[in-house]
Amino acid sequence: MSGPDRKPGRDEKTRRRKLDEIRALGVPVWPNRYPATHTLDEVRAAFGELDALSLEETPEADRGVRVAGRVVAIRSFGKAAFLRLAERQGTLQIHVRRDILPHREFRLTRLLDLGDWIGVAGPVFRTRTDELTVRADQVTFLSKALLPLPEKWHGLTDRDTRYRQRYLDLLGNPETREVFLRRARMVSALRRFMDAEGFLEVETPMLQPLATGAAARPFQTRHRALGVDLFLRVAPELYLKRLVVGGFPRVYEINRNFRNEGLSTRHNPEFTMLEFYRAFSDCAGMMELTERLIVAAAERGAGGATVRFGEDELRFERPFDRVTLTDATVAALAGRGIALDGDALRSAGDLADIHRRLDLVLPAPPAGPGKLLLSLFEALCERELIQPTFVTGYPVEVSPLSKADPENPGFTERFELFAGGLEIANGFSELNDPDEQAARFGEQMARRQGGDEHAMDWDYIEALRHGLPPTGGVGVGVDRLAMLLTDSPAIRDVILFPHLRPREGR
RNA sequence: GGGCCGUUAGCUCAGUUGGCAGAGCGCUCGCCUUUUAAGCGAGAUGUCGCAGGUUCGAUGCCUGCACGGCCUACCA
The missing domain is CATH 3.30.930.10 (Bira Bifunctional Protein; Domain 2)
Structure with missing residues (x-):
């Protein structure tokens, strides 16, 4: 699964091959920074209230934004594509067009895999279906995911993997x-x-x-x-x-x-x-x-x-609510038909007998009345305190x-x-x-x-x-x-x- | 420690009263310039957890083991 001995699987080999192809385009594949102007949420906050027409008339939208995120969906049409970026809590759609992007950057988008990180610069608009979208004037490759993301809509369900690879769960x-x-x-x-x-x-x-x-x-x-x-x-x-x-x-x-x-x-x-x-x-x-x-x-x-x-x-x-440990325990015992009075409360022998009558495991000896009383409380009352x-x-x-x-x-x-x-x-x-x-x-x-x-x-x-x-x-x-x-x-x-x-x- | 359940493709899961191992997503190739789980066409997925056994034949049945989950017990 990991470590020096692991062999790249088929998916990883494919993704490494694409990484090489991106490198061959002359694009830095592990760049150090990307100066985004907005988080995805901020784009939505700034422009999410505006309809298609208002966006066209808003200079800030037309001047555009620079955003960065992980590619979580690709819908490609050959000469155009929609990508969905995700970052922090937000997602945002990107529209890529061959007639707008420089040739090299368009080819780059054809080599993207789900999970890769990219930066996109361009104006904000709404599509025919009213989705807030950034039209890509520039696409910058930021980082490669060599391994695939978890399955799309069942999510990750295997408990063990969720705990061990929490980042996938998140x-x-x-x-x-x-x-x-x-x-x-x-x-x-x-x-x-x-x-x-x-x-x-x-x-x-x-x-x-x-x-x-x-x-x-x-x-x-x-x-x-x-x-x-x-x-x-x-x-x-x-x-x-x-x-x-x-x-x-x-x-x-x-x-x-x-x-x-x-x-x-x-x-x-x-x-x-x-x-x-x-x-x-x-x-x-x-x-x-x-x-x-x-x-x-x-x-x-x-x-x-x-x-x-x-x-x-x-x-x-x-x-x-407030209750004493003794009252709670006495009440729980009364509910089981066992009376517990003042003397018995102080008697380790009596309290141990009650454990036996209720088939409860006795605390490890030596256990005085205090420990036995606590043991009864824990066994009978704790779970009921909602x-x-x-x-x-x-x-x-x-x-x-x-x-x-x-x-x-x-x-x-x-x-x-x-x-x-x-x-x-x-x-x-x-x-x-x-x-x-x-x-x-x-x-x-x-x-x-x-x-x-x-x-x-x-x-x-x-x-x-x-x-x-x-x-x-x-x-x-x-x-x-x-x-x-x-x-x-x-x-x-x-x-x-x-x-x-x-x-x-x- | 005990009981029950599980382990099949990268992911989520189906399946075989023992007879060529499957689906969806993802992936690869092709087509597609406004999609929303995009669509259409073609294709590849694999030590069926591991080791024995039974059998002409085991992913399936039996035994053991490993790993995991749930419950339970222990942990003054």
């Missing part, structure tokens, strides 16, 4: 292009929102001596000169909070995290997170901020507060970086936001007591066997000992939010180059 499928345009608008809206709220955009290490800030298996690498092992970060969290200690009270980062775990429709090994921290705020304050952020993203990314997602219609309108919903009250046991809730022993001031059955965001009042943080890390480590990559982050504890103000923090899964706002069922559909198994024999 070329052949307008809806793919729309997904990534919307994603870009959404990310830009996130940035603008954070900037407007007075947050400073920062970048923190991707290569970290300890993979901290989330419970996930990291990728490992090695720095030769330093002679140390490093990890690709699983989260920026602890670095961002160091910055709050350092006197940046509002910081955010939009960047990649890496988790060495399975792939699924909701998981890519590298994914984009927006994380932000705000001094003097807390869980409740961050929920309010997150709400406004998500609404802004929906407005910009999806063009409104109401978003179609598969079978559902998501309404990103404030205030979002409308944007804040779930609050996560057990301390599964929230090592969150502040405890003074009103609710055993639980933290923490929320997760769900929509479309997906976890979109996770936020909490940041634990800033260095001694308690050290104790929590210790508990986490005690529960793990092996895994030296999860060693205690003493450097972070030291930062806390210098004083972290009360702070709220949130992480937003940018890819998943993009899934919701583009009605994409798989995370691969919103990542330009998703990870796939390497192809054999290439």
Whole structure:
């Protein structure tokens, strides 16, 4: 398919032959530039409102334009031809006539293939069928496509090829292009929102001596000169909070995290997170901020507060629903005829029994009641949370970086936001007591066997000992939010180059 | 890891109860100076994913493998 050993196919041989013929015309075949005066869209914007007669009477149209684009259709009549150029979002028709073009340039147009790039200069007019068209006075060859474009009107449908050769997907499928345009608008809206709220955009290490800030298996690498092992970060969290200690009270980062775990429709090994921290705020304050952020993203990314997602219609309108993790789980169990009262909620044995009764896989031991409760919630409730919903009250046991809730022993001031059955965001009042943080890390480590990559982050504890103000923090899964706002069922559909198994024999 | 489905021309796909491998687009050649998936005429597409097996004969049936998709499980 590629690489030095690949043999040119029949199409490529033909196209190389034509390239030689173009070269033989004395035309530069890989020129360095083309000074276009208009993009194709700009031609349409400037002249699209004018009818045939008005165009003739418009000096600007008669004086002409210089445009450039990829040839995506050729309808040839021997002594004349219509070409269609495509570039960015626009397309424009070109009319080529033997009696107008210089001989060499007309011959050049006969040697064009679909996919080639050309520049065209000439006046703008309308054809008999009222199509806005540039009549070619000059044709400049710009670049050769040695390989054919995807098939014309089915587009490219093979999923594997769409992901591996995304440029073909973008070329052949307008809806793919729309997904990534919307994603870009959404990310830009996130940035603008954070900037407007007075947050400073920062970048923190991707290569970290300890993979901290989330419970996930990291990728490992090695720095030769330093002679140390490093990890690709699983989260920026602890670095961002160091910055709050350092006197940046509002910081955010939009960047990649890496988790060495399975792939699924909701998981890519590298994914984009927006994380932000705000001094003097807390869980409740961050929920309010997150709400406004998500609404802004929906407005910009999806063009409104109401978003179609598969079978559902998501309404990103404030205030979002709110429910505690315990209430949601108790209600889901009640719906299955299982009563769960206060005592059972704190009993690992009872919660494990419920797993068995419902035929659910138990979390890997050791699992206390907090982890078992979360496991029930994830199994029973997550997928049902279609409308944007804040779930609050996560057990301390599964929230090592969150502040405890003074009103609710055993639980933290923490929320997760769900929509479309997906976890979109996770936020909490940041634990800033260095001694308690050290104790929590210790508990986490005690529960793990092996895994030296999860060693205690003493450097972070030291930062806390210098004083972290009360702070709220949130992480937003940018890819998943993009899934919701583009009605994409798989995370691969919103990542330009998703990870796939390497192809054999290439 | 498990289940189901798929792999045929450059692309999208059909097909054969086992008997010369097909269509549309694209491509090549010819005609055509206002077309819109242009039209007309002619032509070429190929390791039917790979390896074995059954058979007079396998793209088709059997076994194994590879690759991919969907679902599912795992990933505190």
